[in-house]
Amino acid sequence: MSVSARPEAAAAAEGTPEELLFQPYRLGPYDLPHRIVMAPLTRSRARQPGNVPGPLNACYYVQRASAALIISEATQVSMQGQGYAWTPGIHSREQVEGWRLVTEAVHRAGGRIFNQLWHVGRISHPCLQPDYMLPVAPSAIKPSGMAFIENENGEGELVPFVTPRALQIEEMPYLVRQYFRGARNAMRGLRRRRDPRRQRLSAGAVHRFRHQSARRPVWRSGPEPGAAADGSGRDGD
Numbered sequence: 001m002s003v004s005a006r007p008e009a010a011a012a013a014e015g016t017p018e019e020l021l022f023q024p025y026r027l028g029p030y031d032l033p034h035r036i037v038m039a040p041l042t043r044s045r046a047r048q049p050g051n052v053p054g055p056l057n058a059c060y061y062v063q064r065a066s067a068a069l070i071i072s073e074a075t076q077v078s079m080q081g082q083g084y085a086w087t088p089g090i091h092s093r094e095q096v097e098g099w100r101l102v103t104e105a106v107h108r109a110g111g112r113i114f115n116q117l118w119h120v121g122r123i124s125h126p127c128l129q130p131d132y133m134l135p136v137a138p139s140a141i142k143p144s145g146m147a148f149i150e151n152e153n154g155e156g157e158l159v160p161f162v163t164p165r166a167l168q169i170e171e172m173p174y175l176v177r178q179y180f181r182g183a184r185n186a187m188r189g190l191r192r193r194r195d196p197r198r199q200r201l202s203a204g205a206v207h208r209f210r211h212q213s214a215r216r217p218v219w220r221s222g223p224e225p226g227a228a229a230d231g232s233g234r235d236g237d
């Protein structure tokens, strides 16, 4: 993503394009010191289990905090929304705490960071989905290409995509809610640390999430799996 200068701002700015690049820019409520924006880059480095951002991610973003604005790597709004191994989510309490670690470190280094939310639809695989369900899509059409998954040895592996399950119209509000929850969690992640009583609660949520992620099966090569019975793709937290 890049932030293009508004025409009036560009007209007001003086100098060559290179000089313009280093002039400040007002982006909504944010004062950017220059106009170089870091594009979102999937890194597949979230801590396991649970796809939780941690110190490695904080270090990566702090090293890039001199960008006027960082757009984070794409971040799934639900387990159903994950499409690549080890990408971070923003749907569990533990993930929100992880993002708080990242954003606080970036802010301390003088940077600004926005979270890019995603739900990958059919660009996924049952072994990335809760309870080995099929990925969902507008239509049951198999994408060409390969999915990046974690194999039984804990290594990254490319495997063919499967035919997704077509979403029902009635499911759409649930998808919208996943994004709503992701956006709300991203904003919570920027707030101050909660009081100790709330942090004790979050330890319970961490346990619950670990238990949940333990249900995710390991991928073994074989025939294309069928749709899960309930097909809802719901996940908690």
Ligand SMILES: Cc1cc2nc3c(=O)[nH]c(=O)nc-3n(C[C@H](O)[C@H](O)[C@H](O)COP(=O)(O)O)c2cc1C
Residues within 6 Å of the ligand: 001, 039, 040, 041, 042, 043, 072, 073, 074, 116
């Ligand atoms: C390794 C890699 C990971 C990427 N991850 C994301 C991502 O998470 N979200 C996204 O919107 N774009 C992603 N992109 C696309 C980049 O943000 C960027 O748009 C693309 O590399 C084209 O940039 P360019 O026109 O400056 O070459 C990724 C690209 C690469 C090479």
